[in-house]
Amino acid sequence: MMVERITRSIMSFLKAFCFYLLDTCFAWFTPKWRREARLTGKAVRKYVNYNSDRMDPAKIAELDDLLASLKAALLAWNREESVRIGNLLRAQAEGLPGARRAGWVECVESIFVILLVFLGIRTYFVQPFRIPTGSMQPSLNGICVHPVDEVPSLPVRMAHAVAYGSSYVDEKADSPKTITGYDQQTKYLLFTETVVTFDDRSTITVPSAMGAVRDYFQTRFQTETPHFEAGDTIIRARVDAGDLVLVNRMAYHFRKPERGETFVFDTRGIKGIAEHSGDQANGSHYIKRLCGVPGDSLTIDSPRLLVNGKVADEWTIRRVMDRVAPYNSHGYEPCPPAHPVPPLFRVPQQYLAAGQTLTLANPPSDPNMREYAALGDNTVNSLDSRYWGPVRQYNLVGPAMFSLWPFTWHWGVIH
Structure with missing residues (x-):
């Protein structure tokens, strides 16, 4: 007897679960009568939940009984009973205050939900980013x-x-x-x-x-x-227009940044940018090539980039060093001694001038202070770690993963 009851309970649960999947994931493949009855029940249940504090308890009990009967009819795939109860629920709803809402209210509610979903995706998962300058050409185009x-x-x-x-x-x-x-x-x-x-x-x-x-x-x-x-x-x-790229904001929560990938970071606390460019630069975002990870020592021996005394072997860095078209003929160049950059970006310290080595910190006690080197593929037109030093862990946003627009040869997965 116990086994029989357990078996019936399991079968009832599986049946209800299958109908739930059918009415949610595959609703448009179900008959029209079933969709209409289910939507009617959903709308009435929503109204009762929103307005139960203002409704007569007897009316709530009556609607609850009808909703329970509708649920049973749908589980039994009883078309006649589902249609009958659905019509009763619609008739009952006609007399409820505020049951039929204005079209503009529905539109505003839908727009608000869409905005919330968009902002949630942008904040936690994927963020669009416009390439402002030519520092990453020809890998990515700026304006x-x-x-x-x-x-x-x-x-x-x-x-x-x-x-x-x-x-x-x-x-x-x-x-x-x-x-x-x-x-x-x-x-x-x-x-x-x-x-x-x-x-x-x-x-x-x-x-x-x-x-x-x-x-x-x-x-x-x-x-x-x-x-x-x-x-x-x-x-x-x-x-x-500059390339519109999508940045994966989740990636660095689950893996370490990798040398050679294209990444986006904000400029908080970076000497030579946030402190020397006024309020407009605070909180702005840059996109560069990640050329050094915590613990690396970098030296530029033009056109080569040396990482820990050896030529970098990541293919995205090598294509810059190889200087094959469409990449320019400079490869990687050290920070010029004269610092020929606008006065706002001039800093008293050079980080990767000729003969200099930039060692990136890797403090085990404070992961947020780990340092990364950011260099542009277009070395002659890039203000990067050669001028303002390393980027810290807390500045990182995520790797650039897809070039969304315009539809040029850059369109697609970003390397």
Whole structure:
């Protein structure tokens, strides 16, 4: 008798569990009558749970009895009884205050739930990150400004915007003028643009980071403050958006950072960035190549990177040292003695100048103070650990895992 009761209990549980899976994971493969009855019961149960403190106990008991009967009918796969009870529940719900909510309330609730899910995923699992500069080229692209002979037609521009994140700028001088300054600013909290100011107080706006705009004028005119006559073309260029990558925020909670991978870190407490770049740099994020882990000793013997006295053997580092196109001909270069960088980034100490060795701390008593070396693949255009030293454990965000957009040859898994 005991065995029989246990067997019946197990079979009942398995039956209920199978129907639960059917009505949740495979609901759209069930008959319409079953879906409608189940959704009706779910909606009534939700209403009772939300409003039980304001409802008549007798009404609650009546609805509970109907819900129990509906559950039994669904378990028995009884179509007629399920439809009948579902209709009774709908009729009962029609007379309940607030049972039929306005459409806009449903929309707001859905949007709020979607936002919560998105923020949860972004905070704990995967974070999107835009590549701002060219320090990781050609492995990853930052915002680039390319001169063009002419601006294409509107359909072509629209196609380029969707596929490659490209926009075009075409500005001519309406009077004689000279560039006097640049000002980078953020638009709509998401987009970076640079306002170029002239001596007649006129301005133009370029949808790009300030460094890329300065490089454009320096390359085209051999000066960052060129003069233009009326009718001259100031800038005619295609602006390519930086790669949008996804960063795995969970990885470093379960494994150690690995030499050679692309990783993202914030700049809290990094001398030469957070302390010398004002409030804007505090909390900002950088993306670089992880070239040294705790306990490593690094030396740059251009174009090679030596790790613990030996040439680094990670293939993502070797491709930079090999200097095969599309990688540049410099490989890895030590920090120049003259420190030819903007004044805000100048620091009194050099970390990887010629002949210097950078040893990364690995304190066993304080894991948060473990140190890592961050170097850009584009060594001649990268402010990295050569200038401001190592990155500590508490700065790490995670490895970059996927290039999501634009749809260039970079699209896909990041190495």
